[in-house]
Amino acid sequence: MHRFAALAALILLAAPLQARVPAPGVQNELTAPHVPAQLLVKTTPGTADTVVADLLAPFGAVVLASHPAGRLVLAAIDDDANLGSAIELVAADLRIEYAHPNYLFERDATPNDLDFARQWAKDNTGVNAPNGLGTPGADMNMVAAWDTRSSAANVILAIIDDSLDTTHVDLVGNVLTSGKCFASPNSASPCSNGPNDPNPSDADDFHGTLVAGSAGASGNNGIGIAGTAWELGLLPLKVDLSTFAIVAAIDEAIAQGAHIINMSFGGPVQGTAQSEAITRAQNAGILMVASAGNSDANNDIALHFPSDSTQPNVLSIAATTASDQVAEFSQWASFDVDLAAPGQQTLTTANGNAYSFASGTSFSAPHVAGVAALLQAEYNPVDYEQLKAYLLYGGVEGVTTLGPVVPGASTQTVPARAAAGRLDAARALAGPPGGVIIIEDVRIDDSVSGNGNGLLDPGETASLEIVLRNHWLAETAVSGTLSSDDLVINDATPQLFGNITRNGAASAAFSVTLAAAASGNEQRFLSLALSSAAGALPARYFYLETGTLTNGSTVTQQIQRYDWDEFHAWHIDMPVGASNLFVSTSGSGDIDLLLRHDRSPEYLISLDAERGGFYYVDRDTVVSGNAGADESISVLNPLPGTYHVVVVNYDQNPKTYELTASYAAPGADIVAFSAGTYTAGEGDGQAVIGVVRSGGVGPASVDYATAPGSATPTVDYVSSSGTLNWAAGESGTKTFSVPLVDDLESENGETVLLMLSNASGTTPGVPSSATLTINDNDAAAGIIAFDTAQQTVGESAGTVQLRVTRSNGSGGVATVDYRTQGANAVAGADFDNTNGTLRWEDGDTADKTIEIIINDDAVEESDENFTVLLENASAAEIGSPDSQVITIDDNDTTAAPAPDPAPVPAPSGGGGGGAIGILLLGVLGAIGLLRRRLVSTAAGPAAWRTSIFPLASGRGAARRVRV
Numbered sequence: 001m002h003r004f005a006a007l008a009a010l011i012l013l014a015a016p017l018q019a020r021v022p023a024p025g026v027q028n029e030l031t032a033p034h035v036p037a038q039l040l041v042k043t044t045p046g047t048a049d050t051v052v053a054d055l056l057a058p059f060g061a062v063v064l065a066s067h068p069a070g071r072l073v074l075a076a077i078d079d080d081a082n083l084g085s086a087i088e089l090v091a092a093d094l095r096i097e098y099a100h101p102n103y104l105f106e107r108d109a110t111p112n113d114l115d116f117a118r119q120w121a122k123d124n125t126g127v128n129a130p131n132g133l134g135t136p137g138a139d140m141n142m143v144a145a146w147d148t149r150s151s152a153a154n155v156i157l158a159i160i161d162d163s164l165d166t167t168h169v170d171l172v173g174n175v176l177t178s179g180k181c182f183a184s185p186n187s188a189s190p191c192s193n194g195p196n197d198p199n200p201s202d203a204d205d206f207h208g209t210l211v212a213g214s215a216g217a218s219g220n221n222g223i224g225i226a227g228t229a230w231e232l233g234l235l236p237l238k239v240d241l242s243t244f245a246i247v248a249a250i251d252e253a254i255a256q257g258a259h260i261i262n263m264s265f266g267g268p269v270q271g272t273a274q275s276e277a278i279t280r281a282q283n284a285g286i287l288m289v290a291s292a293g294n295s296d297a298n299n300d301i302a303l304h305f306p307s308d309s310t311q312p313n314v315l316s317i318a319a320t321t322a323s324d325q326v327a328e329f330s331q332w333a334s335f336d337v338d339l340a341a342p343g344q345q346t347l348t349t350a351n352g353n354a355y356s357f358a359s360g361t362s363f364s365a366p367h368v369a370g371v372a373a374l375l376q377a378e379y380n381p382v383d384y385e386q387l388k389a390y391l392l393y394g395g396v397e398g399v400t401t402l403g404p405v406v407p408g409a410s411t412q413t414v415p416a417r418a419a420a421g422r423l424d425a426a427r428a429l430a431g432p433p434g435g436v437i438i439i440e441d442v443r444i445d446d447s448v449s450g451n452g453n454g455l456l457d458p459g460e461t462a463s464l465e466i467v468l469r470n471h472w473l474a475e476t477a478v479s480g481t482l483s484s485d486d487l488v489i490n491d492a493t494p495q496l497f498g499n500i501t502r503n504g505a506a507s508a509a510f511s512v513t514l515a516a517a518a519s520g521n522e523q524r525f526l527s528l529a530l531s532s533a534a535g536a537l538p539a540r541y542f543y544l545e546t547g548t549l550t551n552g553s554t555v556t557q558q559i560q561r562y563d564w565d566e567f568h569a570w571h572i573d574m575p576v577g578a579s580n581l582f583v584s585t586s587g588s589g590d591i592d593l594l595l596r597h598d599r600s601p602e603y604l605i606s607l608d609a610e611r612g613g614f615y616y617v618d619r620d621t622v623v624s625g626n627a628g629a630d631e632s633i634s635v636l637n638p639l640p641g642t643y644h645v646v647v648v649n650y651d652q653n654p655k656t657y658e659l660t661a662s663y664a665a666p667g668a669d670i671v672a673f674s675a676g677t678y679t680a681g682e683g684d685g686q687a688v689i690g691v692v693r694s695g696g697v698g699p700a701s702v703d704y705a706t707a708p709g710s711a712t713p714t715v716d717y718v719s720s721s722g723t724l725n726w727a728a729g730e731s732g733t734k735t736f737s738v739p740l741v742d743d744l745e746s747e748n749g750e751t752v753l754l755m756l757s758n759a760s761g762t763t764p765g766v767p768s769s770a771t772l773t774i775n776d777n778d779a780a781a782g783i784i785a786f787d788t789a790q791q792t793v794g795e796s797a798g799t800v801q802l803r804v805t806r807s808n809g810s811g812g813v814a815t816v817d818y819r820t821q822g823a824n825a826v827a828g829a830d831f832d833n834t835n836g837t838l839r840w841e842d843g844d845t846a847d848k849t850i851e852i853i854i855n856d857d858a859v860e861e862s863d864e865n866f867t868v869l870l871e872n873a874s875a876a877e878i879g880s881p882d883s884q885v886i887t888i889d890d891n892d893t894t895a896a897p898a899p900d901p902a903p904v905p906a907p908s909g910g911g912g913g914g915a916i917g918i919l920l921l922g923v924l925g926a927i928g929l930l931r932r933r934l935v936s937t938a939a940g941p942a943a944w945r946t947s948i949f950p951l952a953s954g955r956g957a958a959r960r961v962r963v
Contacts, residue, residue: 030087032269032616034101035184035242036080038064040273041073041090042097049073051095059086064185065244069251069280072273074102074184074244098272102184103243105267105305106614107162107207107362139322140341140367142228145374145425150219152232152377157215157369158253158261160246161208162189163200164236165351168209170217170224171234179236180252182245189240198236206351207362208236211264213349214363215370224355225347228370228425232377243271250277254284259376260387262369263290263306264362268604268616270305278306282313285383289369291361292318292331295606295614296566296652298545299333303604303616308336313384315391318418319343319364328563330361332417334542335441339395340418341367371425378429385503389472393436394428395420395538416525416541417564435475437530439540440505441467453573453642456524457548459516461490466528467507470500475532480508486524487544488513494531514546520557521547521568521647545569549583549645549661552766559591559647560654566607569600570645570659574638577666579694582766583645584632584676587657592648593624593631600644607652624677625650629657632676632767636692638663662766669696670765673754674733677770682716683777686737689754689770691724693731693762700726700761704736709751711774716741716750726762740774744842746781746811746875749773780809784816784838784870785879787847792863792887795856800831802850802868802884806840806876814840814876818850818868825864825888830855834868840876852886860892 041052052073053063060078067074077086083101091099156176166175179198181191192201200206212227212234219230237252239245246263253261261281281288290307292299299308299316307316318340319330326332327344343364350356371394372387381387395418419438444454446462456462466480479494490511497506514524523543530537547570549555559565574581585591594601594617601621604614617623624631635643647659664670674690693700705721706713713719718739726734738752752772756764784806793800806814819835820827827833832853840848850868865887870878 030084030101031619032101033104033106033267033614034083035104035187035244037078037083038074038076038102038184038244039083039087039090039099040102040243040271041075041099042273043071043073044095044097045071047071047095051093052090055090055093055096056086058089061086067244067247067251067273069247069277071097072247076186100271100273101243103267103269103271103274105241105243105246105265107241107265107360140228140371141424141426145371145429146219146230148426148429149374149378150230152229152370152373154233155229155260155373155376156233156235156253156256156258157229157373158235158237158249158256158258159208159212159215159366160237160239160249160253160261160263161211161265162241163205163238164198164208164212164234165349166199166236167353168213168349168351169353170221170349170355171209171212173218173221174216174227174232175212175234175236176256178256179238180249181238182248182252183240184242184244187240187242187245191238198238200351205238207264208238209351210348210356210358211262211362211366212236213355214346215262215366215373217349225349228367229373229377232370232373241265243274247273247277250274250281254281254286258286260369260372261286261288262366263288264360264365266291266293266304266307266604268303268305268602268614270309274306275309275311278309278311278314282311282384286313287372287384287387288314289365289372290314290316291365292316292333292337293604294319294329294360294362295331295604296329296564297331297603297605298543298567299331299336301569301600301602301646302331302567303602303618304331313388315339315368315388317341317343317361317365317368319359319361320422324422326417326564327359327361329359330364330564332564333419334416335419335439337418338438339368339391339420340364340422343367368423371423371428374425374429379431385471389436390428390431391423392420392438392471393432394423394425396424396427397421397539416543419540432472434473434534435470435478435500435502435532435537436472437468437470437475437478437500437537437540439466439528439542440469442542442544443467444544445509451573453571455548455571455642456487456512456514456544456546458514458518461511461513464510464512465507466510467505468497468500468530469505470502472502474499474501474504475534475537477533478506478537479531481529482510482512482526483529484512484524484526486522487526488515518546519548520555521545521570547571547645549659551665552662554658554660556656556658557647558654558656559649560652566649566652567605568647568649570647570661571642572645572661572663573642574640574663575666576640578638578640578663579636580664580670580672580692580765581635581638581643581661582632582663582672582676583643583659583661584767585629585647585657585659587629587655589629589649589653589655590627590651591629591631591655591657592650593633594621594646594648595633595635596621596644597639598641598644601646603646605648605650607648607650626677629655630677630771634673634675634767636674660766664694664765667695669700669762670694671700671702671756671759671762672765673756673767673770675770676767678754678772679749679775680738680740680772681775681777682740683742684740685742686739687717687752687772687774688735688737689772690733690735691756692733693726694765696726696731696762697729698761699728699730700759702756702760702762702764703758705755705757706738706772707753707755709753709771711750711752714741715743716774717752738772742777744778744812746778746809747776749775778811781812781814781875782806782809782840782845782877783879784814784840784873784876786868786870786881786884788884789881790885790887792889793854794889795854795891797854798856800852800854800886802852802886804838804848804850804870806845806847807879809876810840810843810845812842812875815874816870816876816878817872818870820852821867821869823865823867823885824862825866825886827866829857830864830888831866831886854888856891858892861890863890864888 217227219226237249293304319327341364450460478497495508549572602618680687724734
């Protein structure tokens with residue numbers, strides 16, 4: 001179970017989806033992560049900051065800080081539940097420009113899986129990549145780039161992140177001493193070391209050091225690794241990842257003359273304060289390099305800020321693998337992601353003079369930022385525009401096979417998943433000879449020969465308007481030829497875009513047709529060959545997603561056909577006068593369902609539930625998010641136009657799902673449940689179920705009945721059946737009740753099946769069956785576990801006592817079995833084999849004790865151990881630790897041994913062993929101590945895992961990092 005369980009059955013009675021649509025990612029979105037009860041308020045010129053406190057006085061407000069940028073106030077109120085009301089109050093005052101929450105962001109790092117000891121990202125030979133399965137040349141071509149320039153000693157790259165280990169042996173030579181720390185007042189991640197110390201405060205502050213090494217680890221210094229720039233000025237700006245702190249850090253970077261800012265973090269909402277800070281950096285000529293995010297989604301639809309910022313000085317960077325594929329976790333986009341760079345299992349610096357393999361767009365972004373520093377040093381441009389143009393020019397198709405991805409194929413090429421492709425640093429440093437032209441947008445116009453919904457439907461011919469943007473020198477007579485294996489291109493000849501000036505845009509239209517037989521959800525791959533009067537220009541590529549639903553249709557669809565196939569977009573068109581829109585999914589695993597009228601849902605959903613992260617949707621999107629694949633959303637009175645549906649593969653497992661969409665046509669006489677799922681509390685007494693008749697002239701009736709799902713009749717509910725009647729010409733909702741039994745047993749939610757049958761004078765609609773979930777109201781039975789995973793007992797102690805706890809609830813009777821299990825301690829000889837059952841009564845939370853007899857022998861022996869296990873719990877759950885290791889400390893001794901004879905001197909000239917020992921020590925000092933251990937993985941049986949740890953000498957060594 002994850003999020004939005006309460007939204008599993010949403011009944012929209014009128015037109016709530018017609019609410020005002022906010023500017024995406026900018027306005028007040030209280031569902032976005034934010035610092036509780038804190039808001040940022042910007043006053044109009046000449047307004048004193050004290051006005052904010054006066055306006056917010058009814059909410060117990062305290063002004064925490066005024067931003068150095070001026071007119072920006074951070075305030076706190078007494079209760080986060082009142083934050084929306086407080087924002088509305090102050091925003092309505094003419095002395096206030098805007099107000100919004102103090103948003104929170106997260107680091108864009110993702111867990112890695114294996115250890116590798118090579119920097120394939122800089123020079124990929126194929127065998128130095130993960131498991132030796134890389135593709136030669138699938139790198140940033142840094143060796144060739146370094147022949148042109150490897151140093152950017154006078155360039156300042158600001159790292160806005162959680163910290164930076166300024167003493168790391170491979171960073172210390174490049175780190176500036178003017179680093180700072182910024183945090184919102186009362187932050188959970190304060191500047192514990194003071195405002196002028198960006199170093200880590202605790203174990204959670206590790207991300208910035210990983211980021212810094214990717215861009216600027218010292219090169220050619222005989223130790224460790226090399227960043228993309230061997231020398232540069234790394235300006236560490238530590239933040240708590242709140243809007244207030246990030247804005248302060250951006251302004252500090254401007255004040256210290258930074259040329260480039262790296263931002264390896266993201267969130268679903270930008271906030272006006274942060275957007276204004278980015279604009280100030282733009283006005284200062286600063287290039288901002290941002291990670292695209294790790295939620296495996298298409299950023300042309302999904303939200304991710306600051307990488308989705310509209311300001312032209314922001315570059316969005318996706319992550320690639322050693323096989324030149326976009327990494328399975330990386331967010332991507334044909335238009336809203338600019339470049340891709342290595343970001344999976346790349347070797348970088350870690351806290352404590354160590355090195356780690358890290359994965360995430362967090363590390364692809366600084367790879368690009370380091371190249372930007374080399375460009376700044378090489379060309380000394382006046383602002384970000386030349387840096388951006390040269391970097392985009394450095395984008396290449398990649399070295400893997402170019403083309404569309406077909407279901408079941410493993411190839412996931414970079415073209416079409418980043419606007420300019422994967423960065424080649426040597427190409428970027430060489431510089432473009434002319435224009436740098438990128439596809440900025442694609443618009444579908446099907447108003448002439450289609451249904452006018454702005455989407456491609458089967459059998460439809462539409463005009464595809466392609467918008468180009470030129471980021472560098474002017475190009476004349478630009479033309480393009482569009483091709484695709486997935487669409488019929490009716491304009492096979494080149495179409496003229498015309499002359500495009502520097503920073504100018506131009507468009508051309510192409511007629512395309514989607515085959516009438518096209519079905520399902522598909523990414524349609526298109527290629528645009530470009531040329532100008534000066535000759536050929538780099539080709540550009542993009543995807544168009546299609547997925548049409550028709551009334552009463554059920555489609556069967558595979559998801560995760562390839563690694564990045566986790567979100568499916570569909571749509572259904574509603575005629576005027578239609579009613580009872582019902583959309584549902586079924587299948588296996590964990591699927592979520594999103595629905596929005598008139599435009600695609602906007603979301604940022606982290607699919608790795610264990611890692612946590614975001615589950616954010618915009619305010620006009622309806623969500624069904626049960627812990628399973630059975631989802632449904634009902635809209636009783638849908639608006640005319642297009643409803644957009646997104647199916648989310650929440651558990652990231654390959655599967656097939658069924659998606660059904662239906663509505664009552666205008667004037668149709670149908671009867672159906674008002675929702676596909678209903679919920680009620682066990683203590684509510686009854687659940688009220690709605691059945692809706694739409695349209696109709698004469699009288700109508702329908703029978704209803706219940707049937708057991710996981711709930712038991714008479715024990716959990718009382719069976720209900722009967723007939724609902726509508727008079728002649730009557731429509732609307734009738735209800736029946738299902739009586740509920742309020743027991744004292746702690747249990748999970750239980751289900752009752754609801755059915756309609758024998759419709760008379762009307763037609764059965766969808767859904768004609770539904771599910772009622774009865775949520776328990778009894779105290780949870782709790783979690784049973786040992787208080788510790790191990791303890792040591794002396795052999796002469798006679799007994800050892802183990803304590804077992806019950807926590808997180810005490811409802812009902814709970815029991816658990818226990819038993820001993822020998823290891824190198826022998827049952828019957830070293831301890832008494834013991835088993836039994838522990839029992840807690842209703843409301844009982846007292847610890848229980850297991851006592852085991854320890855036998856004291858007279859044999860001198862090594863310490864021995866055995867294990868005690870918990871199993872077969874009733875009512876309660878078994879938590880962690882579910883076992884305890886008991887080590888028996890021996891108390892027997894023997895006579896001291898005779899002293900060893902004097903050592904025999906080595907023969908003359910026999911220095912071989914000493915030489916070998918010195919050599920081995922040198923190797924260990926350089927690379928660390930290699931250890932292998934047997935581990936059990938979630939994906940399967942135990943496997944060997946290799947880890948390399950730093951040595952006491954302080955020399956770095958590789959290790960795995962889980963972020």
